[in-house]
Amino acid sequence: MSGPIEPTVPVGAPDDDAVPYGDDTGTAAPQTVDPLRARSRRGHSRTDRSRHPWRIVALSIIVVGVLILVGGYLWVKSEADPSGPHGAQVIVTVPSGTGESAVGPLLASKEVIGSSLAFRIWSQFNSLPGIEAGSYAFDKNMSFGQAQAVLASGPNVFPLVVPPGFTVSELAQRAGQLPGHYADSFLRTATDGSVRSPWQPTGVTSLEGLLAPGTYIVPPGVTDAHLLQEMVDRFDAQAARIGLAAGAQRLGYSPYQVITVASIVEKEGVIAKNLGPVARVIYNRLERDMPLQMDSTVLYALGQDGGTVTEADRRIASPYNTYLNKGLTPTPTCFPSEAALAAALHPPDGSWLYFVVVEQDGTEAFADTFAGQQANEALAAQRGLG
Numbered sequence: 025m026s027g028p029i030e031p032t033v034p035v036g037a038p039d040d041d042a043v044p045y046g047d048d049t050g051t052a053a054p055q056t057v058d059p060l061r062a063r064s065r066r067g068h069s070r071t072d073r074s075r076h077p078w079r080i081v082a083l084s085i086i087v088v089g090v091l092i093l094v095g096g097y098l099w100v101k102s103e104a105d106p107s108g109p110h111g112a113q114v115i116v117t118v119p120s121g122t123g124e125s126a127v128g129p130l131l132a133s134k135e136v137i138g139s140s141l142a143f144r145i146w147s148q149f150n151s152l153p154g155i156e157a158g159s160y161a162f163d164k165n166m167s168f169g170q171a172q173a174v175l176a177s178g179p180n181v182f183p184l185v186v187p188p189g190f191t192v193s194e195l196a197q198r199a200g201q202l203p204g205h206y207a208d209s210f211l212r213t214a215t216d217g218s219v220r221s222p223w224q225p226t227g228v229t230s231l232e233g234l235l236a237p238g239t240y241i242v243p244p245g246v247t248d249a250h251l252l253q254e255m256v257d258r259f260d261a262q263a264a265r266i267g268l269a270a271g272a273q274r275l276g277y278s279p280y281q282v283i284t285v286a287s288i289v290e291k292e293g294v295i296a297k298n299l300g301p302v303a304r305v306i307y308n309r310l311e312r313d314m315p316l317q318m319d320s321t322v323l324y325a326l327g328q329d330g331g332t333v334t335e336a337d338r339r340i341a342s343p344y345n346t347y348l349n350k351g352l353t354p355t356p357t358c359f360p361s362e363a364a365l366a367a368a369l370h371p372p373d374g375s376w377l378y379f380v381v382v383e384q385d386g387t388e389a390f391a392d393t394f395a396g397q398q399a400n401e402a403l404a405a406q407r408g409l410g
Contacts (some may be wrong), residue, residue, distance in 0.1 A: 078381040103142035104168040111164025113243060115181055120157040127155055127175065136162040136171055143168055152176055159183075161243035180244045186255070188361035189290050192230060194329065195359075199251070202242055213248040216230065221256045223263065223279050231255075233356020235285045236262050262362055271369035274305075286368035287356035291320035292379075295386045299367035304374045305390065314344035314377070324357040380404050 029325040113135040118127060125145040128140035137143050146168050158179025162171060174180070182202055186195055192214050199287070200207030213219060217229035224234065236258035242251060263269075263279070272282040285306050309316050319333040325342035338347040343354050376390040378397035382404045389400040 034096055068256070085268050098191070099367060103137070103139045104169065106138060106165055108165055110166060113161055113163055115159055115241065115243065117159045117163055118175075118179075122155055122157065124152060124155065124175075131162070131171055133165045134162065136166050137168060138165075143171075147172075149176075157320055164300045182242050184240040184242050184251070186235065186237045186240065186359065186362065186382070189329075190237065190357045191324070191329070192232045192235075193327070195235070199248070205242075205248060206245065209225050210248045214252055219249050219252045219256060222260060223268075223283060224277070225280050228280075228355060233283050233359060235359050236260055237359050237361060266366055266369060268365065268369065273367070275321055282368050283360065283398050284352045284361035284364070286364040287358045288316070288318055288320060288353070289367055290360040290364040291323075292318055293364070293367070293388070294365060298379075298386070298388045299364055300370070300372045301374060301388070301390050302379060303367045303371040303377060305376050305379055306373065307371055310351065312377075313350060315350050316352075318346050321334060321346040321353050321357060324353070328369055381409055382407065384409070 027377045034085035065406060111232045114136065116130050116134050116136065118130065122130070125144050128137070128143040128147070131137045131143065132140040133209045150168070150172065155175050156178045159181035160174055160179055161181050162174055166174075175193040180203070184199060184202065186198075193211060196207045196214060198281065199205050215315060219231065221231060221234040224231075234254035235252070240251065240254060268279050268282065275282065285303060288306060289299050289303045291314060293299040306316060321344050322333050322337050322340065322342075323329065323331065325340055325344040326337060338345070341348070343349060344357065346353065374390070375392045378391045378400075379388045379392065380397065381387070382389040382400055384407070387402070389403070391397045391400055
């Protein structure tokens, strides 16, 4: 049915209630934005930007810290258990009052461990109640646990002091006090010929007189033979230094005979100013085919070091009794000092045949005749030395 046609509204055209976007001409107007809503959006944006960097920093710090802890743990672990075999043995001396924090640098300085800092960190979780002062034998490139086990066991390196005038028997007794060593086996090794000196004549097996006095460091595991060889080597170096072979030849004696003279000089002279004159008395008596008549040789035969020699002692049947036997003793009677060896090699000129102690400090008086000796003995008696 036909009738009036209602006007149509174009698609997208504003209705009557809409806010106009243009003027009468139909030109589009710019879009408007609510200022409050815009400020709100800008505020949220600034807040997000201000919070976000701190979260990144915090997370970065945590990650770096974890990496440091993990890296530090792996580093300490690698230092605590180093790769490769152990190295040479070294001696570390720990002073009194040293703790684990202070012992680390000592171990690192001898290459027992690689890092004292790592050892200190490791020790915080594997500590010892205390460390005993003394000397310890370690291997280079040990693990921290192995080094700590050595420390926990106490010192394992000991000095062996051999004073001038000691005999093989006395040395054996002292060596027998060291861990792992026994007096009887040490004495057997020193007298059975298994260790030899280049100065020993054929047929002589004892090292009496042929070992250098001094201090020897004895680490764990060292055998008697090894220790004796070290003493022999040190004596050889000493003999070379003072010219033993050439000096003995100049005197017309064998080196072994000069060593024997020096051993008697050591026991009879005692103090430095007596040594040379005593050596001259021995040579003078030998040249005159007189018995030496030295009390120290009788004491050696008795197995004694010092003391009074009685008339009965002087009659003891022994090749070492120089009252009954002419010439030198079969072997040296002790380990002579270098000073005694030098005196035996370079005796002063003199015609002395006798001597006796006449001073409290050990000074001896020397005489050419028996009458002179008797006068000196009387003087010694007056001073309470007879």
